[in-house]
Amino acid sequence: MSSIKEKFNQISPSEFFYSNRDLAGFSNPTRSLYTAVREFVENALDACDQKGILPDVYLTIKAVDPDKPDPKPYILTVKDNGPGIDAEHIPLAFGTVLYGSKFGLKQARGMFGLGATMAILYGQITTNKPVTVKSSSDAKIQNQFEILLDIQKNKPVIVKHTTKEVSKTGLTVSICLEGDYSKAGNKIRDYVYETSLITPYASITFDDPKDQKFSHPRFVKEIPPPPTIIRPHPHGIDVERIRRMIVESQFEIPTIDDAMIEKIRKDLGLSVKNFSFTSIMDKAKKKWKTLPRQVRVVISLMSFLKMDFEKLNKIRIEDIDMPNKKLSYWDFGDSQSKSVDMDPESEYYKQLTNTVQGEPLTTFLTKRFQRIGPTTAVKFAEFAKFKPEKRMGTLTNQELVNLSDALQKFEDFMAPDSSCLAPLGAEPLEKGIKKFFNPDFVAVVQRPASAYSGFPFIIEMGIAYGGDIKSGGPHVYRYANRIPLLYDEGSDVVLKVVNDTDWGRYKIKGEPPFIIVSHICSTRIPYKTAGKENVADRQEIERELRLALQFLSRKLSSFMSKRGQAEMAKKRANLYAKYIPMIAEFCTELSGKKKEPNYKKMLETEIASENKKAKEEENQIENN
Amino acid sequence: MKTTKKEQENKIKSRSKKADDKQKLILEILKTHGAKIYDDLENGKFPKFSIPSRSVSNIVYDKQLRQYILGNNSALRSSRNSAQLRSFTQLMWLAFFANRLTTERKSSTLRDIYYSSQAFAVEFEDQSESDNIIVDLEAVTSRPREDFHIFPEERSSIFGDLNIEYTIPGYEGKTMNLANHPDGYSIGPSLTTAELVSTSAEIVIAIEKGGLFTRFVEEQVDKKFKSIIINTGGQAPRSTRTLLKRLHDEMKLPVICLTDGDVYGEHIAMVIKSGSANAAHLRDLTVPDAKWVGVWATDIEKYKLPTIPMTESDIKRCYDLQKDPRYQDGIWKKELDVFLKLKRKAELEAFSKYGLTNITDKYLPQKLELAKSL
Known part of the structure; x- marks a missing residue:
């Protein structure tokens, strides 16, 4: 930050x-x-x-x-x-x-x-x-x-x-x-x-x-579940971000002063009388899990120095040489530099290693990134040609770049976690469309989460036809992270996908009254400009948009054909009612008869049957 | 005239009987169709009828008849089919209306039909839709629309020594000599249905253009060449073709055609001779012995006529006609080929370059002479 x-x-x-x-x-x-x-x-x-x-x-x-x-x-x-x-x-x-x-x-x-x-x-x-x-x-x-x-x-x-x-x-x-x-x-x-x-x-x-x-006014009473903050996905990371993460994971060697000692004593719950070296270490061992990191580091140092608080107060740590396992300090009492050996088998040694040289690569991966397990971490290390136990603090600049490249290229990471996304949800979206457009037909879909370049995204889409919708469609309402996008629609990926669609194939012809609502949710929307008005055509996003639109178009198509059939049946009934009496009238004079033929019963039966067909089709539409 | 009054009356009687017979026949045809529809409805069935297909694939050239005819394909029109119901009703109305026209011996035009439909709440999108239904009626009954007293709007005209006798109501027995009025007589319903009584003419000259028709009257072509002159006004209307056929068949007069020197002119003559594909469902509209005497493509060079270049569509029309079976031999093929070679055309008026009367003084006599050998 x-x-x-x-x-x-x-x-x-x-x-x-x-x-x-x-x-x-x-x-x-x-x-x-x-x-x-x-x-x-x-x-x-x-x-x-x-x-x-x-x-x-x-x-x-x-x-x-x-x-x-x-x-x-x-x-x-x-x-x-x-x-x-x-x-x-x-x-x-x-x-x-x-x-x-x-x-x-x-x-x-x-x-x-x-x-x-x-x-x-x-x-x-x-x-x-x-x-x-x-x-x-x-x-x-x-x-x-x-x-x-x-x-x-x-x-x-x-x-x-x-x-x-x-x-x-x-x-x-x-x-x-x-x-x-x-x-x-x-x-x-x-x-x-x-x-x-x-x-x-x-x-x-x-x-x-x-x-x-x-x-x-609001017409949905529940807020969709809020997104959770999550760790990054390795595909969405760059060198600078890794550098920052390493810095965050490393701790400075704490300055051991009165304030620090006071804090340690408090955290260990030690009374004033009871602070011999062994009792400190015993207490620390018992409470280890609850101790903050700074305290653990000081305790680790004390374990090698074998000093109590009083002695600790009289020295200054000079160097922690992990490769040579030497801990050197300045003794104010003797006014000279001294050193002790560190036992590499000791638990405390590991603690110090983490602090000074950073975590091992595998720990760094499993702890700092989302959805990486130990097995994958080891596999990745092999792929990236790093030792799994390589300490993050010891990476050179070149190694950092190599690591970053490898993180992008490694394909066995799991797909990004989408719990950080907050789609609106199919139900509220459908409610919204119904309220705004009062359509004859509406369908919505929420695609499963997908990802581009390590950023998870979810496509939500709705399609509606008829009702209050103006003709001349499709009118496209574009949203990204619940923001409507109003400018620069020409170059937008959603428009591209919509325009590529052959609506005739879905029985939608002429100047149809229909709308499409598209909502892209992502931790990072790939806007073309900082003005946040149009979304760039990332292949993965385009694919998901296409799938969503195809799914909805098929639903609309089946509605259209059912409606077409219902309309046809109604139309037929109307046509019969209109024309058959005319035919009867004309043929009566033409054939020189006085009385019109007795066609009424036939006509009624036929009209009733067509109207029944229309009803059935309409019911089917409503049930869907 | 030596005929006695009695003989005269008998003649008139027989002529009006002839007209009565025709009227009866037409009414009978309409009634038969109407009764079939009536019976279907009476029996609780959706009425239907069959109609010869007029699609291109069903139009074939009959070498013996020397005209296009319809093949054996026919289509079923059912009032149950909602896509056909509207046109079914339209046709029923037209038959109904034609029945009234014929019964009352009243005439109508294509345009009049279109407007009359509105009085009966029968809808036509436009006149071309109603024109099309009229052709349907022709196809179903195998009768030209003129038999139902429906005539086209355009009129062509006739001039020459021809005595006719009207059969239309109110004029029965009245006669007329068609050389009495120098503007010519318009060929309308009354002339089409009139009896042809007598003529001194020996030939019929069908000419494409009104201007030349007037010139021919002025130059007394009718007297000089003992001819009846007919202005076809471009493509000859059906009634004119029927009249030409009757002049040929009843008065035994040869028919020659004089048209512009271009591919359209050539085809005007061809339609008079052998009809058009559009009227393949009808007979008795053709004069198979009619002769085209000019202006030929070969005349353009022969008479050194001023020309203008053919347009793209002229050339395309030439290629189209080359595929027509009627243009496979004789002067029809020859002239078409020359047109294509020249890629130029000449109007009838082109002769004016050599004087206003050049066409009647020089060209016509030569062509009339030539026609005898064609």
């Missing part, structure tokens, strides 16, 4: 923002207003999701001066009923670039909370107004901040801080920014509408600059 921050601190965030604002979706007042809405709404939804709260999100956009022509300053406010943010974190969270809480590996709408800061920064640059944040995390006190960003220092400047009493948790963020609602309005309304389709458990209200209210 901290290392990411350091990387970006090299340049000023305003520079970074300016050079990247196109990518982040802040290229012009229209797009910026839309992107800002998205960032805040998505943050609100993510916050609620994480705590299992049914979200109530209120979006308000009001012009500062309604009579001015667009583009002009707008005040954008997003209020949620989420967990809120502790007062102490608020200035940093809203007043610095790249401060966030979403760094774990699991599915979320946004990754680092970067977008929201971008929006705040954009607002400040275009209107020079602070962001207003109201937050309550305890449902008692609400902290209200007005914050400006110090762009040069990447630090928050608190303009105002007040508190008041409240009864609910939640966060309200309000910014003033240059926008163009006359142009962005359609997209924003679409965004809110489509978001509520994929977030049926949320209640979203939008109060627009023209005082129009768009209300999307």
Whole structure:
């Protein structure tokens, strides 16, 4: 975490923002207003999701001066009923670039909370107004901040801080920014509408600059199960990530001072009187499993030094030479350097080895990655031409690169764990489609989890026909991690798959009234741009999309043919009722007869039988 | 005229009897079909009938008849089949309407039929759909639409010394000499059904274009060459072809055709002679002895006629006709080949280059002479 921050601190965030604002979706007042809405709404939804709260999100956009022509300053406010943010974190969270809480590996709408800061920064640059944040995390006190960003220092400047009493948790963020609602309005309304389709458990209200209210109440009462944070899959890893993981797994040799000794004594539960060397070691052995790592390291060192706390206080560890099994220290009492041998058979020796040289490769793999067992780890070591017991701390740069390459190439790893994904679920998706489109036919499917480049993903898709759906379909609603994708549909993989489909084969012709809802869930959506609008055509994703669409198209096709048959039977009945009497009339005069032929009974029987056929087909459709 | 009044009356009687007989026959045909449908319905069955197939595969050339005829394939039309029910009803209505027209001796046109249908809540998408149903009626009854008093909109015209006697209601017995009006007489329902009484002409000249027709009247071609002149107005309508056939069969007059010097002109003459594939379900529309005398492709060089180049579609038409069995020999084949070789064509008006009367003074006499040897 901290290392990411350091990387970006090299340049000023305003520079970074300016050079990247196109990518982040802040290229012009229209797009910026839309992107800002998205960032805040998505943050609100993510916050609620994480705590299992049914979200109530209120979006308000009001012009500062309604009579001015667009583009002009707008005040954008997003209020949620989420967990809120502790007062102490608020200035940093809203007043610095790249401060966030979403760094774990699991599915979320946004990754680092970067977008929201971008929006705040954009607002400040275009209107020079602070962001207003109201937050309550305890449902008692609400902290209200007005914050400006110090762009040069990447630090928050608190303009105002007040508190008041409240009864609910939640966060309200309000910014003033240059926008163009006359142009962005359609997209924003679409965004809110489509978001509520994929977030049926949320209640979203939008109060627009023209005082129009768009209300999307929740119609599903349960939140889908939240994703779990999981360890990475070896296919989705790079050298930098491995380096960081090694650093995390290694411990510095702790400084042994009074504070440390006090901590050890507490952890071991030793009384003041009882601290001879042997009693310390005995106690440690018994409590080993519960001891924190730092304490274990010190105990291990003590086992070789054979010292009690008093003696330990008078030395400083100089070197732990694992290959030569020598432990050297400076003795303040004698003012000289001394060393002891370490027994490599000792349990304590292993403990120290881990600390100093890192874990062995196989342990590193099984402990730090998902779904790698000891057997696979050994097999991999052989594949990558490393000794299984190779210590991670001793890897050279070249070896790190080799390891990273091998992790990508090794094919015997299990597929990525998908428990970190949070698909919406077939049932809520179907409910949503039914509510939004009132269709004659709907089918949904959730594909089993799959993976590309070590990132798990799940495709959910729905198809609906008829009802309130406009003709000229298929209309495609694209979602990724519960975000609607509205821009740049042309180059999107979902559109590609849809356009490749020969609908005639599925008995869908002309300008059919039908829609497709596609939802891609992944720990990393392969967006083509940082603007998060179109998904790149990864082979694995394309394949899953195709399978999902084929499955649904076949269902639609069978509906269409049943419906076709029912319609035909109805049509036949109508045709008979219309034309046979005419034929009777004409042939009566033609044949010179006075009375019409007695055809009524035949006609009634036939019409009844056709109507019965139609009913049967319709019933079948409903039962399906 | 030496005939007594009595004889005259008898003649009129016999002629109107002839017309009455024809009317009866047509009504009988319609009634037979109608009764079959009626009986089916009365017996609780969906009515059906069979109709000769008019698909390309069922149109064959009959060498003996010297025209295209329909083969033995026929299709069943059933009112139970929902895809056919609409056209079934349309045809029933048309038969019903034709029955009224024939009974009341009233005439109608293709367009009139299309509009009349609306009064009976019978729907036709457009006129081509109703035209098609009319052809169905022709095919089922093997009778041309004119027999049911249905005529095309376009009119061609006739001029020359020909005495006719009307048979249509209100004009029965009235006679007319067709040389009395220099604009010519339009060949409509009354002329088509009229009796041909007498003529001094020795030949019928069918000419493709109205302009030349007028010129021929002005130049008194009818008198100079003892001829009846007929303007076909492009492709000759059915009623005109029927009239040509009657002039040939009843008045024993040879028929010659004079058309533009291009592939379409050649085919206008061919249709007069042997009919079209479109009318393969009908007889008595052809004059197998009719002769095409020009303008031939070979005339273009012979008379040094001004020409224009053939278009793509002209050339394609040539290749199409080369596959037609009627173009496999004689001048039909020869001229077609020359057209293809020249890739140029000439209008009848091309003779104007050598003077407005050049065509009647020079070209026509030569062609009439030539026709005797054809």
